[in-house]
Amino acid sequence: MSPGEGGASADLFWRSKEGFEMHLQLGGASSAEVLDEAQEAVGRIIEAGGEPRPARGRGTDAGVPTKEDPPKCSVCAKTMRYREGESRSGKPYKGFFCPDRECEGKPIWVDS
Numbered sequence: 001m002s003p004g005e006g007g008a009s010a011d012l013f014w015r016s017k018e019g020f021e022m023h024l025q026l027g028g029a030s031s032a033e034v035l036d037e038a039q040e041a042v043g044r045i046i047e048a049g050g051e052p053r054p055a056r057g058r059g060t061d062a063g064v065p066t067k068e069d070p071p072k073c074s075v076c077a078k079t080m081r082y083r084e085g086e087s088r089s090g091k092p093y094k095g096f097f098c099p100d101r102e103c104e105g106k107p108i109w110v111d112s
Contacts, residue, residue: 008034012041065096065108073098075105082110 008031012024024041028034065071067082080096087093094110 010034010038012038065110070096071108073100073103073105076100076103078103080105080108084110 007027007029009025009027012026024038026034026037026041028037065080070080070082072078073080076098078099081099082094082096084092084094096108096110098105098107
């Protein structure tokens, strides 16, 4: 059931101590039902030894990375590099990218 159909939903992102990332998509008939389900899911993850995904920016209040304080790659832990430009299709982009092109770490996109 989607929120537009009278239901409610929530996304939970979590990273285990071993580095595994989990994404739970929860849905229910009401916001209260979804919140209860989310709270139970987080409790199970904590019991299993998981911990929340760290903020992307180390020195920022909002968790938004900056050029002066770039994030570390979640896969190889190298300091990411800021790049901006235009895609082949003409769409502008801004984000932080792992300097290791062989690394499978995902970019962190910056909203304009």
